[in-house]
Amino acid sequence: MGVADFVKNSLPQYPNWLNGTLLKCNFLHDSIYGREMMRFKSSIPSINPEEKLLEIVNYSIQKVPYYRKRYGGLKINSISEFKEKIGFIDKNEVMNNWDEFVAEDIDMTKCLDATTSGTSGRPLRFLMPKNRYVTEMAFITKIWQRSGWNYNCRANIRTVKFSADRDFIINPISKEIQFDLFRMSDDYAQIICNAMKKYNADTIYSYPSSAYQFLKICQRKGIDTSFIKYALLTSERITPEQYKFISDELGIVISSYYGHSEKLIMAGMIDATRFTVEPGYGFAELVDDTGNDVCEKGAIGELVGTTFYNRFMPLIRYKTGDMA
Numbered sequence: 001m002g003v004a005d006f007v008k009n010s011l012p013q014y015p016n017w018l019n020g021t022l023l024k025c026n027f028l029h030d031s032i033y034g035r036e037m038m039r040f041k042s043s044i045p046s047i048n049p050e051e052k053l054l055e056i057v058n059y060s061i062q063k064v065p066y067y068r069k070r071y072g073g074l075k076i077n078s079i080s081e082f083k084e085k086i087g088f089i090d091k092n093e094v095m096n097n098w099d100e101f102v103a104e105d106i107d108m109t110k111c112l113d114a115t116t117s118g119t120s121g122r123p124l125r126f127l128m129p130k131n132r133y134v135t136e137m138a139f140i141t142k143i144w145q146r147s148g149w150n151y152n153c154r155a156n157i158r159t160v161k162f163s164a165d166r167d168f169i170i171n172p173i174s175k176e177i178q179f180d181l182f183r184m185s186d187d188y189a190q191i192i193c194n195a196m197k198k199y200n201a202d203t204i205y206s207y208p209s210s211a212y213q214f215l216k217i218c219q220r221k222g223i224d225t226s227f228i229k230y231a232l233l234t235s236e237r238i239t240p241e242q243y244k245f246i247s248d249e250l251g252i253v254i255s256s257y258y259g260h261s262e263k264l265i266m267a268g269m270i271d272a273t274r275f276t277v278e279p280g281y282g283f284a285e286l287v288d289d290t291g292n293d294v295c296e297k298g299a300i301g302e303l304v305g306t307t308f309y310n311r312f313m314p315l316i317r318y319k320t321g322d323m324a
Contacts, residue, residue: 012162012169012178023199029151032173033137034270041138047280050079052308057082060314066100067316088291088304090118090319091124102127102311105170111312116261126262133310139281140257143268147255151232154203155196157181157210167191170199177201181210195227203230208238208256210316215246228252243272262278264305264318282308285317286324300324 012019032037037209057076058065076082089253094101112130115123141151160178162169168191169178177199179192192214195201204211213229218225231246233256246252258267258275267275271278286294286301294301303322307314 011173012171016166016168016170018172018266019022019172020199023153023170023175023177026172026175031099031142032108032175033141035110036131037134037138041135041142044138044142044280045149047077049279049283049308053079053082053306054284054313056306056308057086058150059311060103062314063103063105063311064101064314065104066097069100083097083285083293086317088259088287088317088319089315091122091321094124094126094315094318095122098125101315103312103314105311114261124262126315129312132263132309135281136263139266139278140259141256143278144230144232144255146268147230147253149232149253149255151175152230153177153199153201153202154205154232155192157184157192157204157206157214168195176205181206184210184213184217186217186221188215189221190223193218193223196311197227201258202227203227203232204252205232205234208233208236208242212242212245212267215250215252219250225250225252230255232256234243238272240272247272258322260305260320262307262315262318262320263310264315264320265303265308280308282306 026032030041047216052207054076061071061076062068071086074085076085094312110130112129113125115126117124130174137209154177156176156178159167159181159183161180162178167188170176171178178197179188179195204214206214211233215225224243228250231252231254233254238254238256239295243254247254254269256269258265264282265277266281267277271273285304285306287304288294288299288301300323303324305318305320306316
């Protein structure tokens with residue numbers, strides 16, 4: 001078992017009295033994710049998106065059979081040339097030519113075989129680097145830190161399951177108290193708040209709907225939540241009603257981001273309705289039905305992404321199916 005798997009799966013199974021003591025001794029910040037992540041995160045301001053784009057596109061034309069067949073010996077030298085000469089792909093194109101999208105001469109022990117988690121249609125199967133957490137957590141924590149959060153202890157109220165004889169489990173390394181979302185009730189909401197206070201957790205890490213449900217229960221039961229400062233919300237769209245209640249009524253600072261399984265685009269929340277793309281994460285485009293850039297404010301288009309960091313199975317100008 002690797003260190004990451006131990007930290008994620010085995011360590012939280014130790015008794016809460018032990019992990020709670022270790023948690024209070026954890027004053028680490030970025031270093032909990034390792035030196036490689038710290039080095040990468042410090043390099044983000046110096047990333048040149050155009051250089052990263054041209055590097056991965058020209059690498060793909062040389063090393064990936066699909067792109068080599070489609071574009072021959074073409075070399076792309078600018079973003080304008082990229083948009084002019086490189087066509088779009090989508091999930092069906094990748095799935096129908098799967099083997100040809102895998103780069104040649106790669107070390108398969110360093111990648112994972114994954115699928116998208118959508119609830120409709122055929123999921124996309126793709127390869128991704130095993131060390132993807134380096135780039136993922138660098139950008140995610142960067143977005144969270146913009147809200148003021150700085151590796152504060154957090155209550156993880158997501159789909160974490162554990163034995164019925166424990167009300168919660170503690171991961172002292174990731175600084176999380178993990179709760180069972182499926183047990184949510186009036187009594188369990190009180191248990192969550194009591195544990196958060198005991199271990200000085202001032203942050204909720206949850207889905208918008210779950211955070212809203214939990215905080216509504218607390219409000220209805222008169223349970224004190226004034227100590228909660230941040231809500232790190234993932235995986236769902238935040239509705240205006242949820243945002244107004246959590247942010248405006250309770251005064252909890254919300255941080256959220258847009259991302260997807262293929263890991264081509266990431267965007268961090270600015271406010272209730274706006275997100276800003278992280279340019280060093282991947283190349284993002286917004287296009288209309290004819291493939292032209294959407295430039296008019298308020299106009300709707302489809303998000304198209306190009307990876308910067310997946311050299312095992314690079315997706316170039318991939319139509320995500322997501323609208324913005």
